Amino acid sequence: MTTLPDHTEKKLGLAIDLDTCVGCQACVISCKEWNTGHYGAPLSDTDPYGADPSGTFLNRVHSYESQPETGPAQLTHFPKSCLHCEDAPCVTVCPTGASYKRTEDGIVLVNEDDCMGCGLCAWACPYGARELDALAGVMKKCTLCVDRIYNDNIPEQDRIPSCVRTCPANARHFGDFADPNSNVSRLKAERGGIALMPEQGTKPVNTYLPPRAKSAPTGALTPVAEEPKGFLAWLDRALEAL
């Protein structure tokens, strides 16, 4: 059913730390690796070794440059995947009932057996978090690794989304935003986690921890000694005397 639940017991999602993400793309690759072999149709590539490669990914890392009023520009690496919105517009537009939001944990999923590949859910998503697979003809999106987080057959430390497990900078955190004492809720509160495009009214569950204010690089690049001393002073004098 593509009507949204009034309330979900949990609000599972990610807190993504824009201060620590180094843009290494490891989450992109580990996401592709896990999700091409498990839940649903594989994430296909077309012309992967040719001149015009293209493929389906559930997680992509952009990089942005922001220019403060004073001081140098700042670079931010910006991972982007489904935000598992509370008011997910991708769910309500679906005509077949393939798109749905789970009542128990709030994960937004696509039932590929019902998807007809019309693409309207991707149009409804402001974040570009859904990609129609070119080979399977069904809509693919982040599942929050629903086949890992409840999976008793894998070691306990692996029961988190693949992107979170692999991040070498610890920039991705997984947890329940409905629980005010969870790791992600505390991070969101401490760091002032923000919603992307709040004006779209989607109420994303995933939160982005904004980069901390940087101290201005005053003095860092000024010369440490105006007047040369010792050997350099002798060399300076010797060269001038020539």
Next chain:
Amino acid sequence: MHPAPSVIFFSTFSGLGFGLMAFLGLGLPDVTGWVAFTFWFIAYACSVGGLLASLFHLANPKNARKALSQWRSSWLSREGIAAIATLLTAAPYAIGRIFFDTAWQPLGYATAALALFTVFTTAMIYTQLRTVPRWNTPFTPALFLAYSLSGGALLAGQPIPAALLLLVTGALQIAYWWQGDAAERDPESTVETATGLGRIGATRLFEPPHQGDNYLLREMAYRIARKHAVKLRALALILGAALPAGLLLVFSATHLVALVAVLSHITGLLAARWLFFAEARHVQSLYYGL
């Protein structure tokens, strides 16, 4: 947005077909027998042809029958149901007109109402998307209904109503472009709100996540050259509204005049519908610096 031929063909011809059905349902023109058959054949050919064209837009059409299930929440689902209801309600009325020389008028009125509701649901598929500011306006359903009614009047051989409706459609088309251009000049969503980095300062894409293209860019980051847009807008207005309206008002409505007016209108409408998609910008393209 990518101007997919299947979707342009679908919305253009289903709109024309259902517009014609609305007039036929009202008994305009008041015809029976072979003449009625010809009118109803055109109405069904346009509406069913358009609906079939929309199936070519699906990447996994084997599940298309499930699209009727989510009418409680989905405009696309409502559109499918409304279209089928219209076609089924129109059929007995058309049979009465063609074979029995009678008008079961309650069915005719129901057909007209359902046909216009179907066009409204088609428009709402686009109007509902906050992600596409150009579409997210009451002008969209107004424009779709105006095109459907004026094209329907034209096909139903109602010269004076058609001419007046075409002029209204032209005015609405200008209003639609005007509000869309205004919304684009002062956008609600920007790369700063998309990334939340506006708190630091003006933000731009430094490096994209991939160098090749992908579904998101192919489907939702279509850009049209500005100079072409202006020319196409002029063509859409002249061929779609001004020329057919002028022909109908100046000349007596012979078959030849009507044919030229219809062909001109359809050409203009196709141009307008192409622009409807090609000029519409999706907010997710902000992430790609577009």
